[in-house]
Amino acid sequence: MRAGRGMLELFRGLNIERIYFAIHRLTGIFLVLYIFPRPYLVLLSGSWEEALKLDMTPVGKILAIIFIFSILFHGINGLRIVLIELGLISGRSLRHPIKPIPALRTSRFHLMLIAATVILTIVGIVAGSYLVLYGKEHLLIGP
Amino acid sequence: MEILRYDLVIVGSGIAGLRAATAAAWASGGKISIAILSKIQAMRSHSLSAEGGMSAVLYPEKTNDSLELHAYDTVKGSDFLADQDAVQVLVEYAPKEVRFLERIGVPWTREPDGRIAQRPFGGMSIPRTTFAADKTGFFIMSTLFSETRRFDDIHIYHEHFVTKFIVENGLFRGVTAYDLRKGEFKLFYAKAGIIATGGAGRLYRFTTTAHSTTGETLGYALRAGIAIKDMEFVQWHPTALVPSGILVSEAARGEGGYLINKEGERFMKRYAPQKMELAPRDIVSRAILTECMEGRGFQHESGMCYVGLDLRHLGEERINKRIPFIRELAHKYAGIDALSEPIPVRPAVHYTMGGIYTDTWGRVLTADGKWIKGLWAAGEAAAVSIHGANRLGSNSLSECSVWGRLTGEQAAKYAMETPALLSPEEKLVEAAKKEEGRIFDTLLHKEVNAPSPYEVKRQLNDILEEHFGPFRHGSSMAEGLAKLMKLREYTSFRIADSSRVYNQNLKDALEIDGMIDLALVVGLGAYARAESRGAHYRLDHPRRDDVSWLKHTVAYLYGGEIKLTYTPVTITKWKPEERKY
Amino acid sequence: MKSVVIKVKRYDGQKTWWQEYKAEAPSEKISVLDLLVKVKEEQDPTLAVRYSCRMAICGSCGMVINGVPRLACQTLLSELKAEFITVEPMWNHKVIKDLVVDLEPDFEKAKKVKPYIIRDVKEIYETDKEFGQKPEELEKYYNFAYCIQCGLCMAACPILATNDNFLGPMALNAAYRWSADSRDQGWGERAKIIDSEDGLWPCHLAYTCSAVCPRGVDPGFSIQLLKASLIRRARRVL
Numbered sequence: 001m002r003a004g005r006g007m008l009e010l011f012r013g014l015n016i017e018r019i020y021f022a023i024h025r026l027t028g029i030f031l032v033l034y035i036f037p038r039p040y041l042v043l044l045s046g047s048w049e050e051a052l053k054l055d056m057t058p059v060g061k062i063l064a065i066i067f068i069f070s071i072l073f074h075g076i077n078g079l080r081i082v083l084i085e086l087g088l089i090s091g092r093s094l095r096h097p098i099k100p101i102p103a104l105r106t107s108r109f110h111l112m113l114i115a116a117t118v119i120l121t122i123v124g125i126v127a128g129s130y131l132v133l134y135g136k137e138h139l140l141i142g143p
Numbered sequence: 144m145e146i147l148r149y150d151l152v153i154v155g156s157g158i159a160g161l162r163a164a165t166a167a168a169w170a171s172g173g174k175i176s177i178a179i180l181s182k183i184q185a186m187r188s189h190s191l192s193a194e195g196g197m198s199a200v201l202y203p204e205k206t207n208d209s210l211e212l213h214a215y216d217t218v219k220g221s222d223f224l225a226d227q228d229a230v231q232v233l234v235e236y237a238p239k240e241v242r243f244l245e246r247i248g249v250p251w252t253r254e255p256d257g258r259i260a261q262r263p264f265g266g267m268s269i270p271r272t273t274f275a276a277d278k279t280g281f282f283i284m285s286t287l288f289s290e291t292r293r294f295d296d297i298h299i300y301h302e303h304f305v306t307k308f309i310v311e312n313g314l315f316r317g318v319t320a321y322d323l324r325k326g327e328f329k330l331f332y333a334k335a336g337i338i339a340t341g342g343a344g345r346l347y348r349f350t351t352t353a354h355s356t357t358g359e360t361l362g363y364a365l366r367a368g369i370a371i372k373d374m375e376f377v378q379w380h381p382t383a384l385v386p387s388g389i390l391v392s393e394a395a396r397g398e399g400g401y402l403i404n405k406e407g408e409r410f411m412k413r414y415a416p417q418k419m420e421l422a423p424r425d426i427v428s429r430a431i432l433t434e435c436m437e438g439r440g441f442q443h444e445s446g447m448c449y450v451g452l453d454l455r456h457l458g459e460e461r462i463n464k465r466i467p468f469i470r471e472l473a474h475k476y477a478g479i480d481a482l483s484e485p486i487p488v489r490p491a492v493h494y495t496m497g498g499i500y501t502d503t504w505g506r507v508l509t510a511d512g513k514w515i516k517g518l519w520a521a522g523e524a525a526a527v528s529i530h531g532a533n534r535l536g537s538n539s540l541s542e543c544s545v546w547g548r549l550t551g552e553q554a555a556k557y558a559m560e561t562p563a564l565l566s567p568e569e570k571l572v573e574a575a576k577k578e579e580g581r582i583f584d585t586l587l588h589k590e591v592n593a594p595s596p597y598e599v600k601r602q603l604n605d606i607l608e609e610h611f612g613p614f615r616h617g618s619s620m621a622e623g624l625a626k627l628m629k630l631r632e633y634t635s636f637r638i639a640d641s642s643r644v645y646n647q648n649l650k651d652a653l654e655i656d657g658m659i660d661l662a663l664v665v666g667l668g669a670y671a672r673a674e675s676r677g678a679h680y681r682l683d684h685p686r687r688d689d690v691s692w693l694k695h696t697v698a699y700l701y702g703g704e705i706k707l708t709y710t711p712v713t714i715t716k717w718k719p720e721e722r723k724y
Numbered sequence: 725m726k727s728v729v730i731k732v733k734r735y736d737g738q739k740t741w742w743q744e745y746k747a748e749a750p751s752e753k754i755s756v757l758d759l760l761v762k763v764k765e766e767q768d769p770t771l772a773v774r775y776s777c778r779m780a781i782c783g784s785c786g787m788v789i790n791g792v793p794r795l796a797c798q799t800l801l802s803e804l805k806a807e808f809i810t811v812e813p814m815w816n817h818k819v820i821k822d823l824v825v826d827l828e829p830d831f832e833k834a835k836k837v838k839p840y841i842i843r844d845v846k847e848i849y850e851t852d853k854e855f856g857q858k859p860e861e862l863e864k865y866y867n868f869a870y871c872i873q874c875g876l877c878m879a880a881c882p883i884l885a886t887n888d889n890f891l892g893p894m895a896l897n898a899a900y901r902w903s904a905d906s907r908d909q910g911w912g913e914r915a916k917i918i919d920s921e922d923g924l925w926p927c928h929l930a931y932t933c934s935a936v937c938p939r940g941v942d943p944g945f946s947i948q949l950l951k952a953s954l955i956r957r958a959r960r961v962l
Contacts, residue, residue, distance in 0.1 A: 017931035081929055087952025087962050169849045186873055187782040239852055246848045246855055248841045248905055250862055250869055257856050281781055289839040353777040389779045597765040640770040645821040648769040
């Protein structure tokens, strides 16, 4: 008998890195499901404009908002991970006192990037949702 | 029953056992097969919790130290009961061991110029204790365990509980063991064996040792005809946290901590005016308990009396760099911040100076001094007698490493010289099968009238704490012995768990069975010794008697009863003198 | 005296079930291990628990307490804020009995990365010299040498939940600790061992390993340093 729940053990969420990891996976799956069918959609509908009409339906708009969030988060977090794996942004961990959350023990630069991911994603979602819901004409930056 | 054949079987996987394995593997050039048996997972032995350090004379020119001085400190600390030729071996090999451990990767704390740092310790006249922050035992143990992974001929058997030593006609044949994980019984048929199972702190209740430090192997050794030496000398470590008993290392005092009583005075000046807190452990323990008995100690909610270990004047940086583990332990288990309050401490049982009777090189002897061919013992389980009546701090890690290496090399040489083992004879297999029957069929059924093993253990702890504590008295010990004899009459226990796989209930019962025998050895030896020496202090004989008692107690089993005999102490250089600090 | 209810997930080789025990805790400052040993000795001797040192240095008592992998001897009752205490065996491991799990696969993985000083072995065993090390070189790997091999990081790693062949944080941390030691010359060999699809790369920065480590070892960080060293083809580990 094996302890634990295997794949269903999604949120043993104990720290912010783990939460980012989970969201990175979920957004990755969503992006695959959203982007891969699009060329087929275009071919099936006949032209690019026909496919875009699908995007203007309420369901399409909601999916578009989720898509913007997904691609922003996945992209920015992905870049952050690349920088970590290259060893460019992690500092030496503190030894004493032992803080419970590992992300808090590294360099300030690393912490700033974690925060930056969240902020950029939120800004992007707000702008994107606004665009999706109200269209280009209402933007202050004129045509 | 599975029969396994090995050239060398090592029982116990602490620092002594692992060091013996690596020494044997190298000395034999990969030609012999080695098995390490441990009743818990091999890397979890109690050697991990050693905190203070390992003593060795590393840089004699720089510190004005010498091997002579180290030997003299050890002999004086042992209250002149140590065998001085063995002490010479210890001080000579210890620096080589420190350097060996450094080569295999132990992270000794360093001075800025790259030398290995050394700190002062109790009873040592010159700082010669090398350390790795305050987790020396942990680092040595985990490095040695990783080192055994280098050799493919070392096989490690986790969670195999050894139940019997098979010795025939003065020759070691093998051991039988109960495999907890699979619930099977195994016979390890071997040419040579090394016993390195550690001490017996859990005979008492308030102790710094782990739950697994029970010493039942010494009881089983008695039954195999092996003699036990000097078991009545039990060391109380002065500073253990109240109420859990977790060790607060002597390093805290080595770095400059003070011991204060209820009135805030450093009371050690009345007991050891020259060394103060760094006097040997028996003197400091008795000092603390005397302060408590005379009413100058604090009272804990659990009823225990304690004194304070004051580290406030050391400063945060020094504490974080040199003794961070102590700060962590005090914070976690006593809720005290070491920077602003004194830590509550009280003496607890820490080490047993006694053990299996061996000669200077670790060979196991019977009561009349004959070697049981093929069997050695090393570490706390053995009494080569370098610690005599009291051990100085940091000498034990040196002893484990030195005798681990010596016995490992000797055992490897012996195994290579004896002819190869064929299958074991009928008689041997019969004996092993009988043992299996005793364990699985006799002990393992639900005896409704027998006591639970945990009940018996509680009674055993009570008897030893009350009658054989740091302050002993003849009449009290006689009472204690009578109670122990009554306890010995239990031959079976009520075991509620009837499964075979991972039956901890059965394992606990087997442990307690051996512990009762060992407690009797402690009791009989203490009662017979009519003097006070080192850790054995009697209120009715408070002086040291070198005329009639400068000898080792040797206990052995004869006709079902424990008998005592005596052997003289080997004195080569230093005659006994008054022990004042 | 406080009355505590503790729920344990049991397994006897065939079936699993949850069993409730009621125990009296003498104070809030005792650990979950003390409570389990009390239950074992007084109420139910068939309960199987691993324990030894009771001071968080041996690593025997790893288990999942109230949904988080922890050491039982290090978890005081005052830290758990729930009414019930729920105890189950460590995740991602095969259960032998009750709370005892099989850690042999973890030990085998640690052995695979060669956790010892790789150098001319004759130099180690037959000479009597000191290799020497400066305090700065000690600081580089010191924190990672604190690993007590408790297996909690392996229990918390989400990758190990689905991929059994992944080396895991315990083994990879050992690989870093030995490669970063200034006395060692084995980075070349170890790099080849971990640079594989089941070696280092399945790690995707979940960092739960560092979050549950009872000794503050930060294995997640050591894995990222290993990755950086591999990507930059460094001759010595970063």
